Amino acid sequence: MxxxxxxxxxxxxxxxxxxxxxxxxxxxxxxxxxxxxxxxxxxxxxxxxxxxxxxxxxxxxxxxxxxxxxxVGERLALSVGDFLSSVCPEQIVLRSIRKPSKKSKPSGGKGAKASTAKPAAMKPATVKAAKAATA
CATH class of the missing domain: 1.10.10.10 (Winged helix-like DNA-binding domain superfamily/Winged helix DNA-binding domain)
Structure with missing residues (x-):
């Protein structure tokens, strides 16, 4: 691999x-x-x-x-994503922030687009927690 x-x-x-x-x-x-x-x-x-x-x-x-x-975009995305996750713990936290929870569904009815807003900059405590979780 x-x-x-x-x-x-x-x-x-x-x-x-x-x-x-x-x-x-x-x-x-x-x-x-x-x-x-x-x-x-x-x-x-x-x-x-x-x-x-x-x-x-x-x-x-x-x-x-x-x-x-x-x-073959999936291969590129998965490979680069896996690499970033292994060397940049912040990426793991950002992925979990971006994933919508099953409880919260986008409002607006049928055809409404999910928000594409990027998460705010991570606080140092969050980064520290992400690094500790991957250590």
């Missing part, structure tokens, strides 16, 4: 690969369309796509003579 996380962070190390991931957030793209967005050569972009695929951050599928790439 540690090797897989290492592969993800290695893949994220290059700005071109991060931009490819951002470009894929709206849906799949053909390899040629991805390459057209950069000044790098086609083979260079192909290598970047191979690194992202090996890290499990993108998938590919063939559509006749085209290769279409898609983002």
């Amino acid at each position: 540690q090797e897989a996380v290492s592969d993800i962070f290695s893949a994220l190390a290059h700005p071109t690969r991060r931009q490819i991931l951002q470009d894929l957030r709206d849906g799949e793209l053909a390899a040629g369309d991805i390459a057209a967005r950069f000044q790098a050569s086609g083979p260079t972009i192909s290598r970047h796509l191979s690194v992202l695929k090996a890290a499990g951050l993108v998938t590919e599928r063939r559509d006749s003579n085209r290769i279409l790439y898609s983002l």
